Amino acid sequence: MPVFYQPINLSVRQRLVQSIEHRQRKHDIAQRTHANSKNPCVLRQVGELEAGHSAQRYHAPMSESSTTPRTWSEPQSWLFVAPDLAAAGGWEDWLTKGETELEKLAVAAHRVLGEGRGAARSVVFANGAAGVWRVNRHGGLLGGLQGDRYLSPDRLRQEVELSEALRAEKVRTPRVLLALAMKDGNNWRQHLVTQEVEGAETVFSARSNPAALEAAGKLMHQVFELGLWATDLHPDNLLWRAEDQSCWLIDLAGAKRFPHPLDAGQRAARVDRFFRYYRKHAGEEPEGADALRESLR
Secondary structure, three states: OOOOOOOOOOOHHHHHHHHHHHHHHHHHHHHHHHOOOOOOOOEEEEEOOOOOOOOOEEOOOOOOOOOOOOEEEEOOOOEEHHHHHHOOOOOHHHHHHHHHHHHHHHHHHHHHHHHHHHHHEEEEEOOOEEEEEEEEOOHHHHHHOOOOOOOHHHHHHHHHHHHHHHHHHHOOOOOOEEEEEEEEOOEEEEEEEEEEOOOEEEOOOOOHHHHHHHHHHHHHHHHHHHEEOOOOOHHEEEEOOOOOEEEEEEOOOOOOOOOOHHHHHHHHHHHHHHHHHHHHHHHOOOOOOOHHHHHHH
16 A cells, blocks of 8 residues: 655645744733733743644643643653642643543543533543533634644643633632643644533523622633633533522633733723624524623723
8 A cells, every 4th residue: 555645835724824823822922921920820831842743841840739730741642630630640641642531531431511512521530520521623714624623732732821820810700620731733722621610601501690690700800800701701601509699600712811911992892792602593692791791891
């Protein structure tokens, strides 16, 4: 059987994807350079980029303890594990078998959460921790071109960093239990498992409950003041738990944090995006929408 080799010249599609992601990485690096993170759990880059777009090496600068997240990295994979899970040991094998292990856990749990591109699967770890497993996928133009393929682990690493930083600021967002990036050919797949918020439904599902919208407004105000720009800030990415009247932010993929609060124009853009989701999927905005708009200016 003849052997076919990939041409040296990149296709138009590959050049477009690499150009878009290269510009995005430069922008993200510039934003992180200006930000002065005070969270000791934020992962720091300690190595140089391998040839092409191979894995970088990362570590947590804190000394090892029961409260320290653990990270492992190899040229073909990168892994972050929450402290309580890391304490059990044996995670090195996940650098080569992580995707298979996640699939086993998901099959055992046998529960799908959400729909469409945002669909996720339930997993339960050996220590009983219940998590929600999501595979990162591109949105917009890149969604059709690349799907779940990325040029590096960077976006997943940034999502973990941002989650840790927001939680340190008392923002309700599910903690990251595990993050895994694995290389397949020239591309990477990114997996994220966050702690399940039990007893919660989306703010969109609870749209007939004024308390859910009010709680969503308070959370949005909090993250706007912290400089969070979340492109997918819509009511299906906010969870409402009636038991304690709490609202939770989920899906931070692609989100960024500026070193200053969002300005009026940025806030208006995020609020318009939020209510446009109601009009598109429910046909109308919920009661109290105008009052919430006014409060978030």
